[in-house]
Amino acid sequence: xxxxxxxxxxxxxxxxxxxxxxxxxxxxxxxxxxxxxxxxxxxxxxxxxxxxxxxxxxxxxxxxxxxxxxxxxxxxxxxxxxxxxxxxxxxxxxxxxxxxxxxxxxxxxxxxxxxxxxxxxxxxxxxxxxxxxxxxxxxxxxxxxxxxxxxxxxxxxxxxxxxxxxxxxxxxx
Amino acid sequence: xxxxxxxxxxxxxxxxxxxxxxxxxxxxxxxxxxxxxxxxxxxxxxxxxxxxxxxxxxxxxxxxxxxxxxxxxxxxxxxxxxxxxxxxxxxxxxxxxxxxxxxxxxxxxxxxxxxxxxxxxxxxxxxxxxxxxxxxxxxxxxxxxxxxxxxxxxxx
Numbered sequence: 001x002x003x004x005x006x007x008x009x010x011x012x013x014x015x016x017x018x019x020x021x022x023x024x025x026x027x028x029x030x031x032x033x034x035x036x037x038x039x040x041x042x043x044x045x046x047x048x049x050x051x052x053x054x055x056x057x058x059x060x061x062x063x064x065x066x067x068x069x070x071x072x073x074x075x076x077x078x079x080x081x082x083x084x085x086x087x088x089x090x091x092x093x094x095x096x097x098x099x100x101x102x103x104x105x106x107x108x109x110x111x112x113x114x115x116x117x118x119x120x121x122x123x124x125x126x127x128x129x130x131x132x133x134x135x136x137x138x139x140x141x142x143x144x145x146x147x148x149x150x151x152x153x154x155x156x157x158x159x160x161x162x163x164x165x166x167x168x169x170x171x172x173x
Numbered sequence: 174x175x176x177x178x179x180x181x182x183x184x185x186x187x188x189x190x191x192x193x194x195x196x197x198x199x200x201x202x203x204x205x206x207x208x209x210x211x212x213x214x215x216x217x218x219x220x221x222x223x224x225x226x227x228x229x230x231x232x233x234x235x236x237x238x239x240x241x242x243x244x245x246x247x248x249x250x251x252x253x254x255x256x257x258x259x260x261x262x263x264x265x266x267x268x269x270x271x272x273x274x275x276x277x278x279x280x281x282x283x284x285x286x287x288x289x290x291x292x293x294x295x296x297x298x299x300x301x302x303x304x305x306x307x308x309x310x311x312x313x314x315x316x317x318x319x320x321x322x323x324x325x326x327x328x329x
Contacts, residue, residue, distance in 0.1 A: 071262040075291050078266050078282030091267065095274040099263045110292060111256035115216045116239050119232055123224045137221055138288050 001065040003106070003153040004042050004173060005146040008076040008138070009084065010034045010156045011069045014043070015077075015097065016088035025051075025102055034158050039173050042154070043067055050104040065153070068106045070114075070145040074098060076138060108145050117144035125164045133161050146171065178305035180312050181209040181252070186219060189252060190238035191230040209252045210305050212313065214292045216254065255296045264302060265295040290317055 006014055013033040022029045025047050031037040046064045074094070077084055081091075101107055108114070121140040124132045135143075139162045146155040146168070154173040157163055163172060181189070189209075216239075223232045242252065255261075268276045278298070281291040297303075297310040 071257045071259060072288075072292065074262055074266065075257070075281065075295065076288065078277050079284050079286070079288065079291055081277060081282065091277055092274045095263065095267045098259065098266070101259075107259040107262070109256050109258035110213055110217075111258065112213065112216070112239060112242065112254050115213065115220060116236065118217055118220050119224070119236055119239075123221070137217070140221075141217070 001063045001150075001152070003065040003068045003149040004039070004046070005068045005070075005108075005142065005149060005153060005155050006073065007142045007155070007157045007159065007162070008073045008080075009158045010039070011073045012077050012084045012088075014067070014069075015094060016085070018097070019089040019093050025104070034156075036156075036173070039156050042173060046104050047102075050102075054103070066104055066106045068108055068145065068149055068153070070108045070110060070141060072110050072138070072141045072145075074107070108148065110141065113148055114141070114144050117147040120144070120147055122165055122167075125161045126166075127161070127164055133164075135161050135165070143168065177207045178210055178309060179207055180309045180316075181211045181215070182316075183215065183219075185209060186211060186215050187228070187230070190216065190219065190242070191228075191234045207251075208305070210297075210309055211252055211254050212293045212296045213254050213256050214289050214296070218289060257292055257296050261296060261302075264300050265298040286318075293317060 013035050014029070017029050017032065017035065018024060021027060029035060029040040029043045031040050035043075042064075046067055049061055049064045052061070077094070098107065118140060121135070121143040123135055123140070125135050127133050136159075139157075139159050142155065142157060143162065143165065146153050152171075154171050155162075155168055156173050157168075162168070216235075219228075220232070220235055222228050223230060223235055242254075266278055266282060267274045268278045278295075280286070281294045281298070283291070286294070293313055294310070297313050299307045299310050
């Protein structure tokens with residue numbers, strides 16, 4: 001299994017499709033905004049696996065993991081609502097999602113386990129042109145969330161600094 | 174006997190989580206007179222300061238402290254870390270009128286509040302589910318809120 005953790009911007013674009021063209025997971029996710037073709041395929045694979053197993057009770061395909069976001073990502077969407085959401089979904093829709101996400105989506109807590117993983121997230125990142133840049137606190141929370149979901153979990157991130165973190169190079173999607 | 178609750182200060186948190194050679198005093202009874210409330214964000218901020226070398230202690234001391242907490246370094250229940258889990262997020266991030274969501278809760282869902290203070294406000298927001306003293310929210314806001322919002326204003 002390889003869970004895929006979404007950062008704040010990608011979570012917002014995910015929710016926009018979820019409440020829009022993806023019809024709450026009953027239609028496919030597609031490459032759009034920050035959702036790459038590879039990420040859309042991964043999300044669709046996860047949904048398909050859960051739907052199939054819900055209907056048939058059989059698990060013929062290997063478990064593909066879950067789509068994951070930190071509670072903190074939802075807080076960040078709330079803080080930057082107008083800029084991030086851009087009218088694509090309603091507060092009531094996000095509240096309903098938080099209260100009862102689909103069975104293939106996990107909302108990870110910010111708790112003491114995350115603190116332990118947060119200790120392992122770097123504070124600075126070496127950029128491609130050799131400059132050291134600070135990693136934002138918020139980005140470190142997403143990285144720690146991915147660390148907490150196991151060694152094979154993937155991270156879907158938009159931030160340039162996050163995408164340069166060396167320990168994540170094999171885990172970015 | 175009623176159990177008191179108290180917001181742990183940053184000094185308390187450093188003392189509890191960074192002290193070396195902490196041992197469990199097995200002679201202590203299980204009675205608890207006071208529970209220290211520690212919003213999870215204080216530990217993340219402490220970790221960030223240690224990683225940036227802004228405190229004398231090392232990151233290893235916090236990692237040891239976290240491990241000791243999970244193993245019961247103090248009398249059971251003496252410190253409670255208040256996490257932001259799915260249930261608390263659902264309770265706190267939204268403004269409701271008779272259970273119906275009518276918007277975002279502006280004290281936390283607000284760009285003029287730092288991310289750390291948003292999380293602090295969300296975990297401490299008084300509700301039917303909170304079991305600690307309601308003054309703790311106001312106390313945390315008085316200690317951290319104004320300073321952080323000023324920092325944001327200053328930085329533009």
